[in-house]
Amino acid sequence: MQALTDRSKMVDRKPMTFVERLYLWNIIKGMRITFAHLFRKKVTVKFPEQKRAFSPVFRGLHILNRDEEGRERCTACGLCAVSCPAEAITMEGAERKPGEEHLYREEKYAAKYEINMLRCIFCGFCEEACPKDAIYLTETFAPANYKREGFIYGKDDLLIPDPKTGK
Numbered sequence: 001m002q003a004l005t006d007r008s009k010m011v012d013r014k015p016m017t018f019v020e021r022l023y024l025w026n027i028i029k030g031m032r033i034t035f036a037h038l039f040r041k042k043v044t045v046k047f048p049e050q051k052r053a054f055s056p057v058f059r060g061l062h063i064l065n066r067d068e069e070g071r072e073r074c075t076a077c078g079l080c081a082v083s084c085p086a087e088a089i090t091m092e093g094a095e096r097k098p099g100e101e102h103l104y105r106e107e108k109y110a111a112k113y114e115i116n117m118l119r120c121i122f123c124g125f126c127e128e129a130c131p132k133d134a135i136y137l138t139e140t141f142a143p144a145n146y147k148r149e150g151f152i153y154g155k156d157d158l159l160i161p162d163p164k165t166g167k
C-alpha cells in the first residue's frame, strides 16, 4: 500500500539477543535519568506547607466588603449577577428598616447573597461591574469539599468581619 506521508519508519523485527532480553542496559539507562533528576532544581513544591507566590493578576475567592463603619456595602442592585457569564450569583434584596442604618449603608441591601463556586470561572466581571465597591476577588482559592452544596458560598462565608467588632 502506498504511504500517505513520508513519516513512516521501518521496524527492525530481528529477534532480540540474550543480552537484549536481560534489559540490563535499558534499566541502567532509566536509572541514570532518575539519578540525574535527583540533583536538578525541583519544579514541584511541598503544598500545602509550601506555597507558590500568586501572579499579581490572580483572581481567587470573593469577599463582600464593608465600609469604614462596618456597614455592608452591597445594595442588591444585581449588576454583578447580570454581568456574570456563568450565572453563578443569586441574591434577594430587602429594604433597610429604621434603626438598621448602622448595618447597611444603602436603603436596600442583600438579605441573601450566594455564589456557586462550581460555576464561577473567576473572571472578575462581578468586581468590575459593582458600583459600590462591595465585591472583591481575593488571593485565596475555594478549599476542596466532598459535597456540591459546600461550594455554594452564602453571605456568612463571603462577608468580611466588621472592622470595628472583628466579628
Ligand code: SF4
Pocket: 080, 083, 084, 085, 086, 087, 088, 089, 115, 119, 120, 121, 122, 123, 124, 125, 126, 127
Ligand atoms: S468571577 Fe466571573 S464567573 Fe465568578 S461570580 Fe464573578 S462574574 Fe461570575
Ligand code: SF4
Pocket: 073, 074, 075, 076, 077, 078, 079, 080, 081, 091, 110, 129, 130, 131, 132, 133, 134, 135
Ligand atoms: S455586589 Fe455590587 S453589583 Fe452586586 S448586587 Fe451588591 S452592590 Fe450590586
